[in-house]
Amino acid sequence: MTARWEKGDEHVKLIVEGLNTNVDVFKSTMDINLDGNILMDLTAINSLDKDSVQFLNDFAQKHKAKNYSIIAASTNKIPTLKHIEIVPTVTEARDMIFMEITERELGFFGEEE
DSSP states (O other): OEEEEEEOSSSEEEEEESSBOOHHHHHHHSOSOOOSOEEEEEEEOSBOOHHHHHHHHHHHHHHHHTTOOEEEEOSSOOTTOOSSEEESSHHHHHHHHHHHHHHHHHTOTTTTO
């Protein structure tokens, strides 16, 4: 598994590639003080290991507490990621981030959580 960051207009994108995940790669890649929306591109991953799921759920809770979005694009359903919105494509993930930014600006972000 490899992971790398790319800067987008309203977010940073974490691109994850490989057949399976490794929690240590997630930990080292996401060990930054990040204040911004995150789009995770998991479309090239076949499955997430249990430790990675736990780490990502914990990370997402902390990140959302700072009022930032974290959306993942994955062609696989990942029901164990309870704190990350999963959509099928990167384009849809970008759209979700844009909608959440708009909701935040209008004062609606986080009402249903």
